[in-house]
Amino acid sequence: MPSSAGAFREALDGACRIAGVSAEGAELVHITVNAVFRLRSLPLVVRIAGPQLGVEDAARVVELARWLAAEDAPTVRLADLAVDQPVVTADGTAATFWHYLPQHPGTQPLPPELAGPLRHLHALGPPPRPLPEWDPLRVTRGRLRRAPDDLPPTDLAFLHGLADRLADELPALPFALPPAVIHGDAHIGNMLRAPEGHAVLCDLDFMCLGPPEWDLVPELVGCLRYGRPWADYQRLVDAYGFDPRDWACLPALIRVHALNVLTVVLPLLRTHPSLRTEWQRRVHALRDGILTGPWVPYRHSI
Numbered sequence: 657m658p659s660s661a662g663a664f665r666e667a668l669d670g671a672c673r674i675a676g677v678s679a680e681g682a683e684l685v686h687i688t689v690n691a692v693f694r695l696r697s698l699p700l701v702v703r704i705a706g707p708q709l710g711v712e713d714a715a716r717v718v719e720l721a722r723w724l725a726a727e728d729a730p731t732v733r734l735a736d737l738a739v740d741q742p743v744v745t746a747d748g749t750a751a752t753f754w755h756y757l758p759q760h761p762g763t764q765p766l767p768p769e770l771a772g773p774l775r776h777l778h779a780l781g782p783p784p785r786p787l788p789e790w791d792p793l794r795v796t797r798g799r800l801r802r803a804p805d806d807l808p809p810t811d812l813a814f815l816h817g818l819a820d821r822l823a824d825e826l827p828a829l830p831f832a833l834p835p836a837v838i839h840g841d842a843h844i845g846n847m848l849r850a851p852e853g854h855a856v857l858c859d860l861d862f863m864c865l866g867p868p869e870w871d872l873v874p875e876l877v878g879c880l881r882y883g884r885p886w887a888d889y890q891r892l893v894d895a896y897g898f899d900p901r902d903w904a905c906l907p908a909l910i911r912v913h914a915l916n917v918l919t920v921v922l923p924l925l926r927t928h929p930s931l932r933t934e935w936q937r938r939v940h941a942l943r944d945g946i947l948t949g950p951w952v953p954y955r956h957s958i
Contacts, residue, residue, distance in 0.1 A: 660927045664691035671743045671751035672710035673676065685882045688954065689920055690861075699756040700735050705742075705749060706923065714742035714750035716788075717860050723783045724860075724952045730773040732757065732848065732858040732915070757848045765847040765855035767875050767888040771848070771895035772907060773857050778836040787837060790866025790914050793823050799919040804926050818942070822912055829905045832868040833898060838866045872900045873909050880905045880910075881951040907947065913943050921954055 664687060672679035672695075681696035689706040705714055718741045724731045729863050734741060735753040742750040797819050803812055839846070840862025845857045873894060878884040893899040900906050918938055921931055941949045 661691070663688060664693075664704050664706075664937055667691075667745050667747075667749040667751065668693050668702055670745035670747075671702060671704065671749070673746070674743050675737050675739055675751075677737075677753075689923060694756060701754050701756050703752045703754065705751070709750065711742060711748065711750045712742055713861065714752055717863075718742055718752060719785060720783065720787075720860055720863055727780060728838065729780065730776055730850075730854060730856045731860065732856055754858075757850060759849055763849050765844060765849055767844055767878070767884065768891035769855040770842060770844065770847060770875065771892050773855060774839065774842060774868070774871050774896060777839055777857070780837045782837070782865070787863065787865045790835075790838065790840070790864045790870065792840075792870070792916060793819055793826070797823075797892045797915050799922050803919075803922045807925070807934070811936065814939065814943050815915065816879060818911065818915055822915065825908055826912070829908060830867055831905075832903055833868045835865055836868050838864060838868055838871050840864055840866070840870070841874065842871040843878060864875075868898070869900050869906075870909060871904065872896065872898065873913050876900065876906075876914055876954070877910065880948045882953065883950065910947050911942070914938070914947070918942070 661684065665684075667669050668682060668691075670681050672682075677695065677700070678697035679693075679695065679702075682693040682702070683696070684691065685694050685701065686692040690709065691703045691704045691706070693704070694700075695702065708871045718734065721731065725733055733755045735755055736755055737743075742752050788902055800812065800816055800819065839857055839860070841859060846857060846859040848858055850856050863914075865938070872893065875884070875889055879889050893901075900909075918935065921928075921935060925932055925935065931954060934954065938951060
């Protein structure tokens with residue numbers, strides 16, 4: 657499974673050969689655990705799954721995307737190919753092909769625009785095939801089990817212990833809103849501007865049935881950790897109709913979010929050692945109970 661830019665590029669070449677499209681000149685748009693390429697030959701983007709997502713996960717996303725399109729949900733749309741999606745390469749890497757939405761400078765969706773897509777999503781009825789139940793620690797614990805063995809043992813022991821404590825705590829939380837179809841990773845980095853002008857959600861990997869409060873946490877963390885304007889968050893929660901800051905159980909979700917962000921880059925720490933300084937700084941801050949200290953975005957270290 658790919659975990660470096662070169663390996664992702666090889667997976668792109670293989671997926672495009674199977675799909676019958678050219679990968680020549682494809683532009684790498686985004687890379688963390690997954691990679692997204694924009695094709696030059698067609699107005700498509702290709703999402704290459706990293707080691708944390710398998711073929712079954714990609715197939716579930718494809719099925720969800722088709723259901724969301726049938727529901728006219730504000731989400732990105734799959735491309736029509738001559739082969740079935742997901743496209744699976746010889747080494748078992750899954751790739752999905754999507755319509756490209758050109759993004760122009762100064763038109764990036766703003767946090768308040770997240771409210772409409774979330775309200776639409778949370779109001780949907782159940783899809784034809786049952787969604788997985790919200791379990792934000794399942795993937796996190798799997799990442800921890802596969803963590804590089806040269807990380808400080810005390811850091812890994814702390815993260816394992818925190819995951820255990822949160823796993824015991826989450827089922828007892830008295831959520832204020834009824835369960836719904838949720839995006840699972842809702843933030844402005846997972847929104848795009850559609851040609852018609854409205855914002856749509858992308859990156860559907862973590863969609864599930866769960867607490868809508870969870871979809872309001874990432875942008876809150878954006879204010880706490882990255883210095884995004886609080887006024888934008890206020891407009892978001894005003895437009896949505898619920899403010900999690902008034903909810904007593906919010907600190908538990910902030911810790912879950914922090915743990916997820918800490919573990920998502922574990923597969924990259926070997927190939928991108930420059931990430932380690934920021935990663936360890938975040939671990940130590942979480943251990944010290946600091947939930948509001950600033951973070952440097954990982955992309956600045958890759």
